[in-house]
Amino acid sequence: MPNLTIQYMFKQLKPTYIIVSILISSIVFLVACSELEPAAPADEDILDGPLEGLTNAQSAQFLAGDIAFNDEIFTKDKGLGPVFVATSCGSCHAGDGKGTPFTTLTRFGQVDHTGNKFLHLGGPQLQNRSIPGFNPETIPTGATFSKFTPPANTGLGFIELVPDSAILALSDPNDMNGDGISGVPNWNTVPSYVDILENAISQNGKYICRLGKKASTFNLLQQTVNAYNQDIGITSTFNPIDVYSGHSIDPEVSDKTVRDVVAYLQMLKAPIQRETENVEIENGKNLFIQIKCAACHVPQLQTDFSIISALSYKTFYPYTDLLLHDMGSDLDDGYTEGSAKTYEWRTPPLWGLGLSPGSQGGKYFLMHDGRAKSIEEAIEMHGGEAAQSKNNFQQLSATDKEKLIQFLKSL
């Protein structure tokens, strides 16, 4: 009899137990569930993300630009092509990191400062892909060409704000200091839609340009307008010429979107150096300076005034002088832009270098066309003005080389 009562009690209690345990576990769940989701990678391990200290309004524009840059995919209906290289900015600049041979651009038709002689045959950029029913471009016979692998595009807001005077101060066209390293800016014409800053320095109607492998682009607006036009086949009011027909057509991207993308690029944070406390890395940095890498890859620059206070008068660490250098005949592709020589290349910023494999499919594709498959290979390819520095590197002991490379990977 008592047994039966107990059984009966259990029978009665069971649903209550079930209900109570469901309620309790649901509450625990609702509170804890975000803890069980994959964590964010550390800020220092990724390239994309906004500057610290943006206002809410700036953050909103950053987000609008982020969406346009990464998520807006161009289709035939939205104006893609008809000839193009890729379907969105983000297709080539994944995670705002460097690209791969798949996303590499080909440019052709210019051998010196007198300009591109193949504009009527599709120059300067090869649109090697086309929507169905159209034929992509091919490189015209007689045209020399070069391949450009997408660079990382973080921290460009800082780079855009380095005053011309600072760039000129770093240049040494006649190698007055006798270190074998000269360095010249790229003087180029600037399209009329670009607002020239008051402190810009000009020479015969040309301005100091700083973006791109040949430093032939003036600022982020010009870079963005060109990218839409030449890389995706998208016209804008800034550049209404269709790459395929050569005629002006209706704008396929709005001014607002272009401005948002520019703002996004300006407000992307600078890459954050990792393992700064590590002595090996500190030693590596000293070696970098000692063997004259830093003569071109200048560690530190300053910005001028900006209405974005997070960018205004800031010191930053890009490891570039934004100047062109003779890199020797092996890196001479016979193609150029602006006033650069075919063998001259702009010193690429080295910040973010160690994060390159994160967007290059786990590999390295370094130098302008991705020909170097490791950092060491990239250094070995330095010639011309950088030959002495390269030789210095070769003289280093294996452990010192290792320290230098570790330092570069920490950037």
Added chain:
Amino acid sequence: MIKKIVLFCIACMYAQLTFAQIDSTLLNNVIADTGKQTLNMDAVYNRPFLGIGKLPVSLGGYAEVNWQHIGTDGVSEGHQFQMRRMTLFVASTISKKIKFLSEIELEEGGKEISVEFASIDVEFHPLLNLRGGIVMNPIGSFNQNHDGPRWEFTDRPISATQMLAATWSNAGFGLFGKTYKNNWMFGYEAYLTGGFNDDIIDNEMNKTFLPAAKVSAERFEEGNALLTTKIATRHSKFGELGLSYMGGNYNTYKNDGIVLDEKRQLHVFAMDYNTTLPKINTTITGEWAWINIDVPSSFTQQYGNKQRGGFLDIVQPIFKRKILGWDKAVVNLSCRLEYVDWNVGTFNETGDNIGDNLWSVMPAISFRPTAQTVFRFNYRYQLQKDVLDNDPSKTGGFSFGISSYF
């Protein structure tokens, strides 16, 4: 008369008459018997329907509501509440051996309304039926057998929705039939319907994406013909095996009589299997599909010419008994494994593998107070790689949902 209506309901082949709780004189619940052996092709028939009074029409449907909390690489969407979809079935028997069946789906709070299925079926012989209307292309098994309450997971399989375009239906005609012998069952289906369009290689997903063709309702009016065929066989012990093919031109090669492009084709092969293990009652359901698409070589490899993917569901009932007043309530432990590769191949430039793939594992616990209703609680862990084959983004989180026929 009431009896007649009930008979008319196509589900009635397997129906058991039960008494509706509300007013048994008005509503006749025709409960599909999920225990009987059927093929996936019977799924549209094998649904619970409700006959109303003397109307020669029966109604049915299902609804799905979800809560989820899911995040990718530290970015969480927070608590999300979703009325995923509400689907209505209307069926009627027009005359002897002529039936009409339809399924209308309302998604995203009614923003998206689509006729998933609306066909007139005429039976000449069990082995020869004619179907015309908006038909569900029988590719794989999920497309035809997609009702929410049948599954133990809050989400539909990714390979079905994001690769094979489930729920994929088109206007068209076709034949189907079924036969039995001893422990064997055999069925076939063959339809000629409207088909895909250029959007599958030109869309905002930036990948070859068959579901992109669903966006355009033009496919119900004009466009490319698509052949879909399926054969399926079931053995009462070994389970059901289906082999299906779907293919045809997908691009607008001609418009107003003017040639615009060469004809380009797409081919989809799928294999599906399901079985219930004896004694332990484990159900295993799987589907795998291969897609080949003629993407112009001058276009970008961003859009793949080969895809493949599928899912495997393992469902283990852990107990079946009276719970909280439901007599035959069941609790299941399940797991779904999924894989999709939207771009099989290597880059022309490097020979390196093209990424654009996804892995997912989804353990689940579900509670079925009755066969028609399921409460399910899932955890998803998913790794997705971009086209360049970079380190995958990680997604994880929980979802809870209720799905029920009504």
